[in-house]
Amino acid sequence: MQPLVGIIMGSKSDWPTMEHTALMLDKLGVSYETRVVSAHRTPDLLFDYAKNAAGRGLKVIIAGAGGAAHLPGMVASQTPLPVLGVPVQSKALNGLDSLLSIAQMPGGVAVGTLAIGKAGATNAGLLAAQILGTHDPDLQARIEDFRQQQTRSVLDNPDPASD
Numbered sequence: 001m002q003p004l005v006g007i008i009m010g011s012k013s014d015w016p017t018m019e020h021t022a023l024m025l026d027k028l029g030v031s032y033e034t035r036v037v038s039a040h041r042t043p044d045l046l047f048d049y050a051k052n053a054a055g056r057g058l059k060v061i062i063a064g065a066g067g068a069a070h071l072p073g074m075v076a077s078q079t080p081l082p083v084l085g086v087p088v089q090s091k092a093l094n095g096l097d098s099l100l101s102i103a104q105m106p107g108g109v110a111v112g113t114l115a116i117g118k119a120g121a122t123n124a125g126l127l128a129a130q131i132l133g134t135h136d137p138d139l140q141a142r143i144e145d146f147r148q149q150q151t152r153s154v155l156d157n158p159d160p161a162s163d
């Protein structure tokens with residue numbers, strides 16, 4: 001199936017975080033591809049990937065990176081597609097470095113920045129699906145189902161001390 005979402009990350013070590021993006025897209029039935037693309041170690045690949053993404057049929061790019069996390073911003077500078085950035089939790093600074101590197105874009109180049117770590121990766125998948133859902137009523141219905149299930153699972157388990 002033609003991938004609609006590109007999930008990229010600065011290192012294979014980001015996968016335990018970014019797999020939560022893939023899991024959410026699986027749950028919602030959205031096609032995607034996954035690639036390691038490093039801003040610092042493979043800059044030429046970054047430019048190729050970003051410049052060719054729209055032409056290859058991708059609609060949204062989700063970029064996860066940690067530390068000096070330039071990947072989302074640099075990708076956003078080279079594509080008209082919406083780019084969502086996931087700050088990966090770093091060892092040295094717990095991901096605050098990643099968050100600020102991704103969030104503090106200069107005006108004129110947009111990156112939609114999510115929360116640090118697993119929650120951000122999960123929500124990046126959800127947000128990408130919601131973006132695609134604006135032109136896909138079936139997908140929008142699946143997102144509604146997901147939210148209703150989530151609500152039901154909270155309401156059906158009101159006692160935090162029970163199993």
Ligand code: RP5
Binds near residue numbers: 012040064067
């Ligand atoms: C970043 O440096 C990556 O996104 C990763 O979060 C971090 C550490 O990379 P490795 O040294 O584990 O490859 O570019």
